[in-house]
Amino acid sequence: MWCVSPDKKSQTMKPLTAANKLGIYLPATPEEFRNSQISRAELAELEANPPEWLAELRRNGPFPRDVVSRKLGISNSGLVRADVSDSLTADQIGALLADPPEWLVRERANLAAVIADKKRIKEKEAERRAATNRPAKR
Numbered sequence: 001m002w003c004v005s006p007d008k009k010s011q012t013m014k015p016l017t018a019a020n021k022l023g024i025y026l027p028a029t030p031e032e033f034r035n036s037q038i039s040r041a042e043l044a045e046l047e048a049n050p051p052e053w054l055a056e057l058r059r060n061g062p063f064p065r066d067v068v069s070r071k072l073g074i075s076n077s078g079l080v081r082a083d084v085s086d087s088l089t090a091d092q093i094g095a096l097l098a099d100p101p102e103w104l105v106r107e108r109a110n111l112a113a114v115i116a117d118k119k120r121i122k123e124k125e126a127e128r129r130a131a132t133n134r135p136a137k138r
Helices: 015-022 040-048 052-060 065-072 076-081 090-098 102-132
Strands: none
Touching: 015 040, 052 090, 065 076, 065 090, 065 102, 076 102
């Protein structure tokens, strides 16, 4: 029978991994967070009871690239093509959405076209499977 000793060390993660899981921009976190390993229990506690610095980062940023792209409704690649910095604040994102520059309009249209194309391909594949009565691939 397999036994786990009660004094077994809990798993830890690097600060970057924890920041990604929390959806925050690592360089904007307190130095104590950036310089320590985070256990799964500590991460769960941060998610359940976020300290003020975490609540503030989630509210106002700066946000990491994936959060910025999601808030702007574009892809991460679109941010790169537009030469947008790695992080933006809520105010900067709000300003871009209030008066979208040409690159943002273009990138939103780009993403919409990609999503529509994926949907079209998926539907076409479903029709083809239905016509041949073959099960779907996973």
